[in-house]
Amino acid sequence: MKTSFFDIENWREIGATLARNKTRTFLTAFGIFWGTAMLAMLFGGAQGFEGVMRRNFAGFSTNLGAVIANRRSIPYKGFTKGSGWNLTTRDVELIRQLAPAIEYSSEMNSRGATAAYGSKTKSTTVSGVEGDYSKIMIPVINEGRFINNGDVAAERKVAVVGKDVATSLFGNESPIGKYISLNGIYFKVVGIASQLSDVQINSRLDESVILPSSTMRRAFNSGNSIGFFLYTAPPGKSPSDNEATIRRIVSSAHSISPEDKNAIEFMDISETFKMIDNLFLGISLLALFVGFGSLLAGVIGVGNIMWIVVKERTQEFGIRRAIGAKPLDLTIQVLSESIMLTLVAGTLGVCFGALVLGIADKLTYDPLLGHAGFELTFRAAIIIVGLFFILGSLAGTIPAIRAMKIRPIEALNDR
């Protein structure tokens, strides 16, 4: 069946009708334009904001757990309150064997030291780690390589220097293969590393020197004592899933009261990140809520204006009915106007939103960290325009039904 919807006259008429009331058309279109632009900007902006914030944790495992030795707070088996103890490599072995939810782990020892190369010196933090440390705190390798498990097993006297340390000691010269001294002990430099995020363990990687954990313990005479134990839980598990097992192992090995929660400090970073995730979720929901509010305001504007249009054109619709327009013809005419207005203004709004997001993405681009994510995917853009199209059509439906119900005789008498 041929309908007036596909007739070019229908669309010419729509153009003419919209053009006749320029101010009203502009204001209505602006409402839709702004509604879609706001929704697009808030939607993409929330993503971008999250991206910017998450860049602070780039390279840092968010499901990280740590076990740290503290002084006893409860006297137990001859040990007084306030007496100290140290985690040992034996504890680490047992934890790795028995804890149910460990993916990657590394012992970590840190201490201050003076790094020297030739006549140049720099105060730095020296940390001893195992190979999997690079999977817990993913470093940026500027040159060479990172510490690996082979270095740990063979107790190699190798070092990875932080970027800032390398610059201070070597200037523009490559340090790879050269020897630096740490408190007078020499280590061969095998790599330069830096970190992406602002999150740090002890000190920033850029300002540290990293050694194999075994080499560090031996070089600085710490025996089998370790500073703390870091690990990540596998996907779907929480670092806290290991807490009971770890407490049991460590309490028993070091004569710590099972009630003494303070002696074994247990950190679950994932809890903090869950809060951050919830915060981002809240921001996204708020953005969507505000965006949908703007969208709704735009849609109500369309419905309102189409209602006025129908009221104003009652007599015209009466003339049309008298000369042969069917109720559906008038419904299509009114709906076409609202759809046209919605689609054109909505598409422009989404394009504007995408443009603003594109500018924001360009401004927040970081050569190392990449794009923050201020973007609107094509799919999201289509969904927004589609949503507006559906809501705009619904908004036009009530006036269109009114137009359909206009009786020609009453409309012709409408002065």
Added chain:
Amino acid sequence: MDYALKKDKVIELRDVNKTYPGIVPLHVLKDITLDIRKGELVSIMGASGSGKSTLLNILGILDNYDSGTYHLDGVLIKDLSENRAAELRNRMIGFVFQSFNLINYKNALENVALPLFYQGIGRKKRNALAMEQLERMGLADRAHHLPSELSGGQKQRVAIARALVTKPSLILADEPTGALDSKTSKEVMQVFRDLNNDTGMTIVIVTHDPTVGAATDRVIRIVDGRIENNV
């Protein structure tokens, strides 16, 4: 019902009644029986409130009646759906109104072509057909003018062209000269007369103007909802 007998009658009303409901119901048309044959130029005259406009609305399928029968060109007009009524109005009736009822943002050609749009005829063809009617009305040079750029007489001739463009069985004119001066009224009536003479088009004019009535072949006088004379 003998359809063959009715063939030459464009309008055939039998005992048509119309009452407007209300606290005091208003019986506007009382047992109207009326035949109008093909090719007649007829006027329906009556005082204000006599029921002539109601009769015109019923004849134009713009309003329903309560009882009786109305055949338009052999088709029973009763309890029609809105769509069917619109289709019959478009195909069988051409309206001419006192206040022209042109769409003010469409030019003369577009106004005349509009009924064809609702028949689903393509733009080129409907413009050609509309132009034919404008030429017949001597308004070819005004085809692209908006109603606001036309005189009263020209507007009414555009309205007549619009009424003719679908080649209807009947032209219904409601006080077609009511908004015009006497000179222009005469011109418009001459248009109706020529149209009737040249094409045999059936034309029904509702008026209270005796001069208009005098210019038609037959005057149907309606008083208080009844046909007083059917000369």
